[in-house]
Amino acid sequence: MTHLGVIGGGGWLAGALLRPVLADGLIAPPDLVLSSRSGAISGFEDWPGVHTTTDNRALVDASDVVMLSIRPADLEDLDIDLRGRLVLSVMAGVSADEIAHRFGAVRIVRAMPNACAEQRLSFTPWCATEDVRDDEVEFIEAFFSASGRVHYxxxxxxxxxxxxxxxxxxxxxxxxxxxxxxxxxxxxxxxxTAEIAVRQLFLGAATQMAQLRQTPADIVDLFMEYRGTTAAGLSAMMEANIGRAIFHGLEAAYKRAAQGGE
Known part of the structure; x- marks a missing residue:
């Protein structure tokens, strides 16, 4: 049985990832240790066997897999030895090389889930160092599959x-x-009424795009061919260069991620 310790276990992302895993029985509550600075961690009342601590070194000693779910800025305050552990990082902008240098780990997985994990709808890309074992790859795939779709x-x-x-x-x-x-x-x-309508629109649109064979570009072309009200709206958005605004936003987010995340 895998013993998992989560540093930053009181954060929203850790909770969003761990609750589906616990619900599926991939990790037994007694085999999970969560740490936070305050020691106060909520959201796990349905699994009373989960352990909590403020001592990160004790967490590492009790775990064979350690997940780092903290802000990159908090790394400076983290004084632990992760040699011999599988390290799972969900931190933005912190490379495997930096994790290895700081903590002595060689078996490192980096992943980037999102807030849809709680609803089991996250898209989670991940990568691993060459020392990660086959059985650990299977665990990682199962772990993130509990909260959505994974992609190596x-x-x-x-x-x-x-x-x-x-x-x-x-x-x-x-x-x-x-x-x-x-x-x-x-x-x-x-x-x-406006909020209900738009929420339902986005739910339906997301579901449709996930299930249709056509690409998003194909869907846009299909509605443009009808030359109706939707085509009029799409044309106006294109003339306003909505695509440029989206590109600009993604570029800003990408530059921030490359600088070390949020």
């Missing part, structure tokens, strides 16, 4: 890009949705 990357540097592209979770679509809600309200739709 051969180039670690691409994780910085996926931090920008998919690490945002719902944030970028939410900005689009919020704009649509505001427009509806300006046209006299009451805010509650």
């Amino acid at each position: 990357l051969y180039d670690e540097s691409h994780l910085d890009y996926f931090t920008a592209l998919t690490g945002s979770g719902a944030a970028f679509p939410a900005l689009f949705a919020d704009t649509m809600i505001h427009h509806a309200v300006e046209k006299g739709i009451d805010p509650e």
Whole structure:
């Protein structure tokens, strides 16, 4: 049985990843140790056997897999020895080489899940150092599959890009949705109705795009061919260069990720 310790176990991302894993029985509650600076960790009341601590060294001693789920800025305060452990990092912008240098680990996995993990809808790209064993790869695949879709990357540097592209979770679509809600309200739709309508639109659109064989570009072309109301809206957005605005936002997020994340 795998003994997992999570440094930063009180954070939202750790909770979003761990609750599906616990629900599926991949990790037994007594085999999970969570640490936080305050020692106060909520969200695991359904699994009373989970251990909590403020002592990261004790967590490492009790674990054969250690997950780092902290802000990159907090690494300076982390004084632990991870030699002999499988290290699973969900930190943005911290390379496997830096983790190895700081903590002595050689078996390192880096992954970039997003906030949709709680709903089991995360897209999680990941990569591993060559020392990671086959049985550990199987564990990692199962661990992240509990919270969505996993995808292996051969180039670690691409994780910085996926931090920008998919690490945002719902944030970028939410900005689009919020704009649509505001427009509806300006046209006299009451805010509650506008929000219900737009939420359902995004749910349906996401489900449809996930299931259709056509690419997103194909879907846009299909509606443009109808030359109806949707085509009029799409044409106006294209003329306003909405694509450039999206490119600009992704580029800013990518540059921030490459500098060490949030």
